[in-house]
Amino acid sequence: MSEVLRSIVADTKGTRKRPLAKNCFVGVGCQANAVRKIEHYTYVLRGLPKVEERVYFPYPFWPTGKQFIIGLFCTENFSHNSVKTFIERKWGLSMNEVEKVNISGGRIYVHTADDVVSASVVELTPYARGNCKLCPDLMADFADISVGGVGSRGGYSTVVLRTPEGKEFFKKALAAKVIEAEELHDKKELDDLIEFDKKMSRRSKKSREKKGYAITFLDKWDDEDDPNEFARSVNEHNIFTELEEDVILTGQCVDCGACGLVCPDHNIRFENDRPYGINRCPDVPCGYCYMVCPRTQSFHKQWANTDDVEFYSVRAARVSGGVQDGGVVSALLTFGLEREMFETVTINTSDDALKPKVMTTNDVRQVREAAGSKYSVSPSVLGLRGAR
Numbered sequence: 001m002s003e004v005l006r007s008i009v010a011d012t013k014g015t016r017k018r019p020l021a022k023n024c025f026v027g028v029g030c031q032a033n034a035v036r037k038i039e040h041y042t043y044v045l046r047g048l049p050k051v052e053e054r055v056y057f058p059y060p061f062w063p064t065g066k067q068f069i070i071g072l073f074c075t076e077n078f079s080h081n082s083v084k085t086f087i088e089r090k091w092g093l094s095m096n097e098v099e100k101v102n103i104s105g106g107r108i109y110v111h112t113a114d115d116v117v118s119a120s121v122v123e124l125t126p127y128a129r130g131n132c133k134l135c136p137d138l139m140a141d142f143a144d145i146s147v148g149g150v151g152s153r154g155g156y157s158t159v160v161l162r163t164p165e166g167k168e169f170f171k172k173a174l175a176a177k178v179i180e181a182e183e184l185h186d187k188k189e190l191d192d193l194i195e196f197d198k199k200m201s202r203r204s205k206k207s208r209e210k211k212g213y214a215i216t217f218l219d220k221w222d223d224e225d226d227p228n229e230f231a232r233s234v235n236e237h238n239i240f241t242e243l244e245e246d247v248i249l250t251g252q253c254v255d256c257g258a259c260g261l262v263c264p265d266h267n268i269r270f271e272n273d274r275p276y277g278i279n280r281c282p283d284v285p286c287g288y289c290y291m292v293c294p295r296t297q298s299f300h301k302q303w304a305n306t307d308d309v310e311f312y313s314v315r316a317a318r319v320s321g322g323v324q325d326g327g328v329v330s331a332l333l334t335f336g337l338e339r340e341m342f343e344t345v346t347i348n349t350s351d352d353a354l355k356p357k358v359m360t361t362n363d364v365r366q367v368r369e370a371a372g373s374k375y376s377v378s379p380s381v382l383g384l385r386g387a388r
């Protein structure tokens with residue numbers, strides 16, 4: 001262990017036990033962005049005049065506390081159907097024969113009853129969701145801790161510590177020997193990928209603009225606009241059809257689920273990787289869906305945790321059942337629940353048909369079983385319905 005890491009562990013000895021948050025949300029960058037908006041507007045909305053005109057209290061389905069977020073590195077994502085098509089074409093396997101799919105160390109692994117086949121994720125790229133090409137947030141900047149494979153050698157994950165809470169949590173896990181850490185192996189590999197990701201997002205924006213699409217969230221990525229002003233303007237004007245016109249029909253929706261979570265009228269359902277409005281919005285539309293959508297305005301400058309970050313290469317000290325990110329995410333979640341640093345965790349798993357499914361649980365066994373699940377396109381933020 002290096003001097004720096006030794007001093008980190010020494011620092012933590014004797015720190016008191018204290019909960020970090022009621023719930024820990026695990027997700028990719030766009031989902032983390034949505035969760036931060038929900039967190040912020042849950043408080044701000046209470047002071048907005050239009051809200052008080054509504055006949056019912058709009059928050060019963062929103063978590064009201066701050067979320068501790070573990071963000072997952074992500075450069076592209078795939079719908080369940082596109083992964084299914086890839087597997088059928090590549091190996092001639094139907095999903096009935098497939099027991100588990102996971103992506104680790106730059107490869108996709110497909111497990112059947114008696115075999116495991118794998119391919120480079122580069123082969124999957126043509127099947128990636130088009131709107132991910134617009135995304136500049138590879139490292140989940142809005143999270144407390146980000147985890148991913150790039151920058152570390154085999155068996156290790158890169159961990160980015162972003163907030164004081166993230167650092168405290170990591171240091172306690174290290175002191176408890178739940179994880180093992182080293183100096184980051186290859187920062188240049190990470191920096192190169194971040195640069196490449198930003199270049200691709202600028203290129204994709206330009207090509208969409210040539211087709212006449214307004215890519216509003218990228219134009220405002222680094223703006224210093226007041227998030228509360230944005231909320232006020234949206235609260236007065238926006239209804240679901242505007243979200244549809246500005247985000248969904250321009251191909252910017254990332255199917256995060258945030259709009260569905262906050263709609264007080266249960267007016268939004270998810271199908272075919274996008275949200276649909278079920279009924280007309282009430283005569284006094286609230287605009288919450290537009291407000292929390294990560295693709296209307298992100299407020300990256302205001303809320304992203306990009307200052308004073310620390311990077312490490314980390315692996316789980318105990319193998320925790322799955323292979324995703326070398327088991328680091330599972331190890332951290334299990335540690336957090338066992339030490340009561342949060343009461344529940346919101347994670348992705350898959351159903352019997354291997355479709356992604358989100359759940360909020362306090363059961364360590366379920367967390368271990370979900371290890372290795374692919375965080376594919378799914379409205380994961382809806383999982384916060386079960387959180388506080």
Ligand code: SF4
Binds near residue numbers: 030076132
């Ligand atoms: S928009 Fe796509 S690439 Fe960006 S974080 Fe979300 S799923 Fe990943």
Ligand code: SF4
Binds near residue numbers: 263285286287290
């Ligand atoms: S769909 Fe209509 S009622 Fe629901 S959050 Fe959006 S504006 Fe409000």
Ligand code: SF4
Binds near residue numbers: 247254258
């Ligand atoms: S439209 Fe809804 S599901 Fe799509 S990105 Fe916005 S909040 Fe998420």
